[in-house]
Every structure is written in structure tokens, then in C-alpha cells.
Amino acid sequence: MKYRKLGNSGLEVSALGLGCMGMSFSYGPAQDEKEMIKLIHKAYESGITFFDTAEVYGPYINEELVGKALEPLRDKVVLATKFGIKIEEGKQIVSSDISKIKSGVEGSLKRLRTESIDLLYQHRVDPNVPIEDVAGVIAELIKEGKIKHWGLSEAGIETIKKAHKALPLTAIQSEYSMMWREPENALLPLLEELGIGFVPFSPLGKGFLTSTIDKEKTFGKDDFRSIVPRFSKENLSANQILVDLINEIAKSKNVTASQIALAWVLAQKSWIVPIPGTTKLNRLEENIGAINVEFTVHELHEINQSLAKIVIFGERYPEEIAKRVGK
Numbered sequence: 001m002k003y004r005k006l007g008n009s010g011l012e013v014s015a016l017g018l019g020c021m022g023m024s025f026s027y028g029p030a031q032d033e034k035e036m037i038k039l040i041h042k043a044y045e046s047g048i049t050f051f052d053t054a055e056v057y058g059p060y061i062n063e064e065l066v067g068k069a070l071e072p073l074r075d076k077v078v079l080a081t082k083f084g085i086k087i088e089e090g091k092q093i094v095s096s097d098i099s100k101i102k103s104g105v106e107g108s109l110k111r112l113r114t115e116s117i118d119l120l121y122q123h124r125v126d127p128n129v130p131i132e133d134v135a136g137v138i139a140e141l142i143k144e145g146k147i148k149h150w151g152l153s154e155a156g157i158e159t160i161k162k163a164h165k166a167l168p169l170t171a172i173q174s175e176y177s178m179m180w181r182e183p184e185n186a187l188l189p190l191l192e193e194l195g196i197g198f199v200p201f202s203p204l205g206k207g208f209l210t211s212t213i214d215k216e217k218t219f220g221k222d223d224f225r226s227i228v229p230r231f232s233k234e235n236l237s238a239n240q241i242l243v244d245l246i247n248e249i250a251k252s253k254n255v256t257a258s259q260i261a262l263a264w265v266l267a268q269k270s271w272i273v274p275i276p277g278t279t280k281l282n283r284l285e286e287n288i289g290a291i292n293v294e295f296t297v298h299e300l301h302e303i304n305q306s307l308a309k310i311v312i313f314g315e316r317y318p319e320e321i322a323k324r325v326g327k
Contacts, residue, residue, distance in 0.1 A: 001047025002291050006197025007271050009170040011119065011149055013078045015266060015291050017050030018043045018284075019201055019277030020066050025057040026224040031279045033065060039281055040069040044077065046288050052173075052199070052275045054082035054123055055108055056092065067112035074114055080199075081108050082123035082153060094324055096126035101137045105146055121151045121173055125159050125327035135166035142167075151199070154325040157186050160196070169196050174325075176200035176274075178264055179209060179230075179242060179312055188269065203265045203274035204258055208236070210283075211243050211250075211257035230314035238313040245306055255293050258283070262290035267300055 002015040018040070024030040040051065053066045063081060070077055083104045084096045108117060120141075122134055141147040149170035152163060163169055172191060176183045177200065191198050204210055206225055215237040219226040229235060243257065250260045258276075265274045276287050295303070315322060 001049075001288070003049075004197075004270060004273055006149075006171045006199070006273065007169075007191065008195030009149055009168070009197065011078065011170055011197070013050035013273055014048045015273060016048060016262070016288060017052055017080075017199065017273055017275035018048050019275040020051060020053045020062055021057045022277040023279055024062045024065055027277075027279075028220055028223050030058075030061060033068075036065055036279065037069040039279065039284060040066070041073075042281060043284055043288075044070075044073055046285070048288070049076065050078045050080070050273060050275070052080045052201075053112075054085075054121075055104060056082070056085040056087065056123065059087050060107075060111060063108055063111040067114065071113045078118045079112060079114065080119040080121065080151075081112065081117055082121040083108070084121075084123040084126060092321075094124045094126050096122060096129045096134055098129060098133050098137055101134070102141065105141060109146065116145055117147050119149045119151060119170060120147045121153045121171075122155070123153050124324045125152065125155050127327050131159050131163045132166045135163055139167050151196075156326045157190055159327060160187075160190060160194075164194050164196065169194075171197040171199050171273075173199040173201060173275075175202045175316060176265060176272075177203045177205045177209060178246065178261055178307060179205035179239070180316055181307070184268075191271075192269070198269065198272045200265055200272060200274045201277075203276050204261050206231070208239065209243065209246060209257060209261040211247055214240065227318050228314070228316065229318065230312075230316055232314060235314035242307075242310050242312065245310065249303060253293060255289070256286055258286055259290040259293050262287060263293035263295065264300075264303065266290065267295050 004015050005012050023036040053062045085092050086095050138150045151171035153173040215233045225231040246257045246260050250257045278284050
């Protein structure tokens with residue numbers, strides 16, 4: 001395994017983290033707890049030290065799973081979780097009520113079986129609560145030793161600037177992949193300027209870039225992708241051109257499509273740490289192999305030129321959920 005620092009914070013983590021959400025939320029029914037604990041332990045044995053979860057995943061059961069798995073390894077890993085989304089009548093509601101942030105963190109600490117959270121993200125920006133007020137509560141929690149670092153997930157540029165000025169941010173989490181390159185326009189330059197690390201989720205395009213999903217693929221109602229425009233049959237077919245390109249590159253490197261997609265993200269900046277998720281041991285091992293795939297400057301330039309010619313069809317979120325990002 002290779003290791004990286006998230007911006008100027010000094011927080012060192014494995015170059016690849018493990019996104020744990022799919023083990024119990026969003027991609028179908030919750031997986032067997034014992035098998036997932038085994039997978040988390042295998043990830044650690046393979047050098048992964050960075051594990052990502054959130055209060056809302058389940059809700060609660062993903063934090064409980066991760067806490068149980070990592071309790072015996074707690075001083076050897078970096079644990080990230082999130083607050084700021086609650087479930088009401090089956091719907092996700094963005095809420096960073098200042099009076100409830102501390103009690104929410106106490107709940108996460110209990111479920112994660114730890115005295116301190118290494119990295120706490122505001123899961124989505126609450127437009128009704130000034131980010132400076134949120135930063136004030138986080139500063140108190142850091143002073144109390146309950147949190148070591150903080151970050152934002154899917155936040156807008158201006159919010160990031162305000163938050164970082166109020167209390168230096170360690171990391172921003174947002175989607176980024178060969179399929180979704182929007183962060184390159186404004187987010188990555190800002191993070192480089194401010195010395196903030198970047199933690200991309202869905203670096204494999206929610207599974208599409210693994211080359212295992214085609215237009216015939218169907219998703220159950222408990223799979224988030226069933227409502228994502230990008231995963232309609234028409235868009236899966238139209239976007240196959242990207243997978244064809246990735247497969248072509250993979251063949252030239254004698255590696256897999258997943259490894260190319262992850263290696264490409266890793267190659268963009270030294271302070272980027274993607275967190276692919278999986279529930280399968282063989283996929284975990286495959287993903288970890290991506291850290292040994294390297295591109296020359298010329299190869300990266302050629303790949304990026306090819307990517308620039310490809311139009312991606314379908315939004316990455318349904319309209320209602322899309323309203324919550326970039327705030």
C-alpha cells in the first residue's frame with residue numbers, strides 16, 4: 001500500500017480508502033455482518049487504513065458495523081463519518097440543527113465504539129444554518145477531543161471558502177471519476193490553493209466503470225441506481241463508449257477496467273484519496289491493485305483528450321436529490 005496526506009492537515013491515510021456504505025445501505029439489502037467484518041479486516045491487512053461511513057447509512061447500522069469491525073484496530077486506522085442528514089417518514093432531510101450536532105456526534109461515537117472521530121464531515125450543507133455556526137460547534141468538539149479533523153461533503157465553492165476561513169478543513173468529499181469530471185472546473189483548483197485534501201466517492205461511477213454493467217442490467221427498488229437517470233437503459237447504452245475506452249486502456253496495461261478507473265483518479269493529484277466501496281473480497285483485492293498502475297504524462301494527456309470527446313448522458317442524481325448538492 002502507498003500512503004498520502006490530505007492537504008496541509010498532516011492527516012496521513014492509505015492512498016485508497018474503503019467506502020463502507022454499500023455494505024448496509026443504498027445498493028440493495030444489507031450484507032451479512034460477519035462477512036462484512038471479514039472484508040473490513042482483509043482491507044486493513046492489505047494496507048487500507050482509511051474507512052468511511054455515515055450516521056444516515058441504514059440509518060445507524062453501517063456505523064455499528066464499522067465500529068464493531070474496527071474496535072480491535074482502532075488506534076491503527078483513520079475513521080471518517082458524517083452528520084447532517086436525518087430520516088423523516090422514510091425521506092432524507094438535510095438538517096444541521098446546531099443544538100443537535102453534539103448529541104448526534106455522541107451517538108456516532110457510541111456506535112463506532114471510539115472516544116474520538118478522526119474525520120467528521122457535514123454530509124450535506126444546510127442552507128438554513130450558517131456554515132460559520134457549524135464550524136463553531138465543530139471547534140468545540142475538537143477542543144473536547146471528540147473530533148480530530150473536519151470536512152464537508154458535496155459542498156459549494158463559496159461554502160468551502162467560508163468554512164475553511166472559520167475553521168481549517170482537512171478534506172472535501174464529492175463524486176469524481178472518469179465519468180464525472182465536474183470537480184476539475186473549480187473545486188480541485190480551490191482545494192489546491194487552500195491546501196485541503198479531496199476524497200472522491202464513486203470513483204468507479206457507482207459500478208459502471210468496472211465494465212460489469214450494460215444496458216440489460218436491472219436494479220432492485222432497494223438499489224439507489226434504480227432511480228438515477230445515468231442508469232436508465234438508454235443512458236447505459238449511450239455511455240458504453242466510455243467503458244470501451246477504459247477497456248482499451250486496460251488491455252494495453254494488462255490490468256482491469258476498475259484498476260484503470262481508480263489509477264486515473266489517483267494520478268490527478270497527490271492529495272486525492274478515492275474511497276471505492278465493495279462487498280466482495282475479490283473486488284477489494286482488484287481495487288487495491290490499482291495503486292500499482294501508473295501513467296506517463298503523455299499517457300495521461302492522451303487519456304484526458306479522449307475523455308474530453310465523450311459526452312456522458314444522464315444526470316448523476318434524481319432532480320430532488322440533486323437540489324441538495326453544491327450549496
